[in-house]
Amino acid sequence: MTVWIVASKHATYRSEDAFRELEEVNWSETQSAHIALGDVVYLYITRPISAIGIKCSVTAVGLPQPDIDDRDYWVNEKEMIERKQRRSWMRLKRMTVFSDEQRAQLKGTVLERYGLRGRRVQGRQRATDEILAYIESIEQGGTITGDDAIAEAGEFEPNEVARFADQIARGDYAVYDQIVPAKTRGSAQRAFAEAVKGNYNGHCAITGISTREFLVASHIVPWSKAPGIRLDPSNGICLSTFVDRAFDAGFLHIGTDYVVRIDWVKVGDDQALKNALEPFDGRRLAMPTRDEPQADYLLRRLASEVTTAR
Incomplete structure (x- = not known):
């Protein structure tokens, strides 16, 4: 199992709203990041939130098209259409939606101290052991x-x-x-x-x-x-x-x-x-x-x- 930190563009898709309503959502795949079935994904929500907001497990990969209707959470309909035409998809299952207090401790400016590459996360990166230990301490009630x-x-x-x-x-x-x-x-x-x-x-x-x-x-x-x-x-x-x-x-x-x-x-x-x-x-x-x-x-x-x- 690999643990990933994946950028969720707030201006494109309201992932927090989606995961509060849906247990699973579809997520587009890229060739550069080989995310596999059973991996864990932490979604880093971009500005203005700039923090990890959601923890997910990967329940399916290589889907030719989305099999869950989540169009209400897309802010940019044009980008939604383009991705559906150009990408394959994986399915993410909600594990945790972090509270506001937890997100304050999972901001990019904080995570940089534990190995995050760039406080403004773009794309996908593997979580280092150090950053994973820190995130897990916050999940377990650390402050x-x-x-x-x-x-x-x-x-x-x-x-x-x-x-x-x-x-x-x-x-x-x-x-x-x-x-x-x-x-x-x-x-x-x-x-x-x-x-x-x-x-x-x-x-x-x-x-x-x-x-x-x-x-x-x-x-x-x-x-x-x-x-x-x-x-x-x-x-x-x-x-x-x-x-x-x-x-x-x-x-x-x-x-x-x-x-x-x-x-x-x-x-x-x-x-x-x-x-x-x-x-x-x-x-x-x-x-x-x-x-x-x-x-x-x-x-x-x-x-x-x-x-x-x-």
């Missing part, structure tokens, strides 16, 4: 609340960002909602990131990387663990995306002396990972211009990592 990089790339509301920025300026760092909508989490992260990255002059505190697309405002005490300090800039460090992932996953630790230490036991025999992390072992963080990481927060992080490892 963006614990991932700073995903939250920064997610949806946000400008007015909320301004409100959270004002909170930070007033020294009010709490976001107490027990269930935070995806857009609110994204807005809070945006405000937090602006403060943290500004403190580090837009540079990763470990690698020195300054390219904006590779920077994340990483929480020391994770978002989910301390609602009262979620917006505190001294609970954040500006890190590159690779270092942020190593920090989150426990491969890289930061002590109260601000020195980086690598968990070589966890790295194991992955020589490529060892080579990538080795230059950082023993390196001291570059300090921010203000709101330096609080030792208490670093201690809480270290204690949590020790507890998790047991």
Whole structure:
């Protein structure tokens, strides 16, 4: 079985509406993508949605013409007629229609971090193991609340960002909602990131990387663990995306002396990972211009990592 990500052109065909009404729909085949019976297809709905919206299984291939009447969902009738004349067809069966909150976590800007080729999906591409693991975590109830990089790339509301920025300026760092909508989490992260990255002059505190697309405002005490300090800039460090992932996953630790230490036991025999992390072992963080990481927060992080490892 192969898992595919297939573009669904919103301006041509309303796939979401079709799959809410129909259990199966026909989908045109191409010679370049050899999608087979039993494969899984994630439909990536193009702008303005720009996210994976539907999961399907392939129940038939090589059909000479469509055998399901779904003309009500075609926006462009001319293209429908042309495809019926030029293409063979497969049949897709609905497995999941993702919620708005799930789609916010399955946008192209987020999926790029997990291996998606191009945030504006065109055509068809095989899903990598990394991107598939991420999508499945969202299907199983995962949220963006614990991932700073995903939250920064997610949806946000400008007015909320301004409100959270004002909170930070007033020294009010709490976001107490027990269930935070995806857009609110994204807005809070945006405000937090602006403060943290500004403190580090837009540079990763470990690698020195300054390219904006590779920077994340990483929480020391994770978002989910301390609602009262979620917006505190001294609970954040500006890190590159690779270092942020190593920090989150426990491969890289930061002590109260601000020195980086690598968990070589966890790295194991992955020589490529060892080579990538080795230059950082023993390196001291570059300090921010203000709101330096609080030792208490670093201690809480270290204690949590020790507890998790047991």
